[in-house]
Amino acid sequence: MAEPRFFVPDANADQRIVPLPRDEAIHLTRVLRLRPDARVRVFDGRGSEWTARVVTAGRGDVSVELLEAVVPVREPAVAVTLAIGLLKGDQMDAVVRDATMLGASVIVPTRTAHVTVSSRAGRSGEPIDRWRRIAVASAKQCGRAVVPDIAAIRDVGELLAHAVPGDTWMCVEPRAAAGALDTGVLGAPRPAAALVLAGPEGGWAPEELALARARGVHAVHLGPRTLRAESAPLVALSALWTAWGW
Amino acid sequence: MAEPRFFVPDANADQRIVPLPRDEAIHLTRVLRLRPDARVRVFDGRGSEWTARVVTAGRGDVSVELLEAVVPVREPAVAVTLAIGLLKGDQMDAVVRDATMLGASVIVPTRTAHVTVSSRAGRSGEPIDRWRRIAVASAKQCGRAVVPDIAAIRDVGELLAHAVPGDTWMCVEPRAAAGALDTGVLGAPRPAAALVLAGPEGGWAPEELALARARGVHAVHLGPRTLRAESAPLVALSALWTAWGW
DSSP states (O other): OOOOEOOTTTTOOOOOOEEEEEHHHHHIIISOOTTOOEEEEEBBBBBBBEEEEEEEEETTTEEEEEEEEOOOOOOOSSSEEEEEEOOOHHHHHHHHHHHTTTTOSSSEEEOOOTTTTOTTTTSSHHHHHHHHHHHHHHHHHHOOOOOOEEEEEEHHHHHHHTOOTTEEEEEOTTTTOOEETTTTTTTOOOOOOEEEEEEOOOOHHHHHHHHHHHTTTTEOOSSSSSTTTTTTTHHHHHHHHHOOOO | SOOOEEEEOOOTTTOOOOEOOOHHHHIIIIISOOOOOOOEEEEEEOOOOOEEEEEEEETOOOOOOOOEEOOOOOOOEEEEEEEEEOOOOOHHHHHHHHHHHHSSSEEEEEEEETOSSSSTTTTTHHHHHHHHHHHHHHHHHOOOOOEEOOOEEEEEEHHHTTTTTTSEEEEEOOTTEEEEEEEETTTTSOOOOOEEEETTTOOOOHHHHHHHTTTOOEEEEESSSSSOTTTTHHHHHHHHHEEEEE
16 A cells, blocks of 8 residues: 555545545645656545555646545444544544554544643534544555544433443443453453543543443443553444454 | 542562652652551552552651551553554653553663664653653553553664564554454464554664564564554553453
């Protein structure tokens, strides 16, 4: 996969020549300095990917010709939604980047009792746009043809109220009375979809844990050491795929 | 574990009053601004931990009284050595931090064919000292009483020459013909010790892969997406503990 990959949400099989979105056009011309006839790949973020050829490569005005549909990188067998308690800017960026690379289907930035970042975050929609761009960049790098959906910020109570009992895992502190997220907990049958909740830096409030247990959510720990809040999602997703198949 | 933890490699049960190393003393007085009588924890980096009381807290001159030995955070059942191809400064820092948090016993910075960072790195011993400080900081944060050993930089060929067939895993690109690092590959019996090799950004050279296979090393991938070089160790360790028990 040596060819550089570009995200073109409007690409579809009925069109031969497609324009690149502005960010992608800039990446192609100014960063990679590609010229007409260069071979690239194009993906639509929903699982389709093509080989393509650069047709025009002007400043911010790039179009490519779709050549052949290719078999995209396989998506996981389980559609995992990751709900992550809001973290500081760069930590949240890392979670979005890593969860995209680890195959999450949906990422839900989540407001919880112990979230410490300003609650203004997300009001304007600005951080959501930023996280979407990060998810696109990560999909480009890791070879994924699907860009996970970055949902609007939600409250953990609302998520738990709709959690499917048995198919929801809440990552908790090692001290909490809970089983490990291991092959035992993750035994068959593998669900079609799952929700994983990972807390903010301060962890979960007692009432959030109680609500989760009342809803039939599996409270699970990821080993006896205290994980950094921005690492826990990566560890949890790795554990899931180890048990369910990569 | 609300009490701040300090690394005192010379602490031992025969001594009642122990001085803190200079870095730790500065952390206690200038960052945390603790005073005499404050309750803290002390660990020796080899698995012993105590509750302690600050006795003197002068500038860079701190001593504590060891009170009671406590049960330290449990170490993994398998002693995993992580050999990691040399990465750029901040990426290498992240690997050392994360591998400490994920329970690695030994970290071996490794020179491989595709390593791109200056080969001067490690000649002076300076980066090794830096990685040791990062491992200490990570152990303090994650609650671990053991600080993994940061070995001297070695060549991957030398490591592979001594690899134990069957108990060594080499993380490879998704394209390579290899099985996944999942519960199948990691089936019983669980070894007492294991070696995990993760490559630099450019991955492994064909001759390195061939040597690994000749030595009976398991070549394994971590899913169909291309992982960032600094994330692969964290993903691999998470997979191991999921299968072997956290």
